[in-house]
Amino acid sequence: MGSQLERIKTAVIAGKHTEIEEFVREALSKDFDPNRIINDALIAAMDEVGRRFADQRIYVPEMLVSAMTMKKGLEILKPLLKGEKTSDRGVVVMATVKGDLHDIGKNLVCMMLEGAGFRVVDLGVDIGVEDLIRKVEEIGPHVLGLSALLTTTMPEMARVIEALRERGLRGRVKVMVGGAPVDLAFAERIGADGYGKDASEAVQLARDFVALK
Numbered sequence: 001m002g003s004q005l006e007r008i009k010t011a012v013i014a015g016k017h018t019e020i021e022e023f024v025r026e027a028l029s030k031d032f033d034p035n036r037i038i039n040d041a042l043i044a045a046m047d048e049v050g051r052r053f054a055d056q057r058i059y060v061p062e063m064l065v066s067a068m069t070m071k072k073g074l075e076i077l078k079p080l081l082k083g084e085k086t087s088d089r090g091v092v093v094m095a096t097v098k099g100d101l102h103d104i105g106k107n108l109v110c111m112m113l114e115g116a117g118f119r120v121v122d123l124g125v126d127i128g129v130e131d132l133i134r135k136v137e138e139i140g141p142h143v144l145g146l147s148a149l150l151t152t153t154m155p156e157m158a159r160v161i162e163a164l165r166e167r168g169l170r171g172r173v174k175v176m177v178g179g180a181p182v183d184l185a186f187a188e189r190i191g192a193d194g195y196g197k198d199a200s201e202a203v204q205l206a207r208d209f210v211a212l213k
Contacts, residue, residue, distance in 0.1 A: 012045035015065030046115030
């Protein structure tokens with residue numbers, strides 16, 4: 001039985017995106033529980049991918065293919081989970097801030113977070129302060145992730161955090177920031193809870209934040 005899950009896990013780690021759907025369907029045909037496939041194969045695989053990336057044994061292109069492979073497998077399983085109470089690790093709202101249209105890094109973080117078992121609400125790019133605040137109020141996420149690639153849009157991150165304070169929401173959500181021009185010093189200066197230099201670090205941050213809840 002375990003060999004079927006191991007096959008799925010290995011396919012994700014190796015980025016076998018043309019084969020993953022067949023492997024997942026085969027596991028379902030053998031009466032594997034969808035949650036078990038997600039937790040013991042897909043999430044376990046992405047945890048290993050994250051470790052290999054952190055150890056510099058793989059790089060962004062390989063991690064991206066693995067994340068895409070995981071997502072293809074997850075899409076088959078999601079409809080089977082409707083009506084069930086799933087065990088999300090937590091809820092993360094992700095967005096690229098106002099004035100910035102870059103999303104490759106954000107998209108990778110979203111896929112890695114999903115692969116780690118988080119429910120991700122991706123708002124997209126060029127998202128203003130009011131829209132972000134409204135979504136935080138509406139969803140009540142554990143984590144808010146803000147991305148920027150342009151130095152000119154970095155101040156938007158500070159505006160979001162200030163607006164959260166003004167609305168009395170700051171204590172309810174952890175804020176992590178990232179993007180090429182962002183660093184730890186900037187994150188600390190604007191009052192963010194954490195800085196992820198890459199997708200692997202962002203996932204670990206989200207895990208740490210949820211563990212504190």
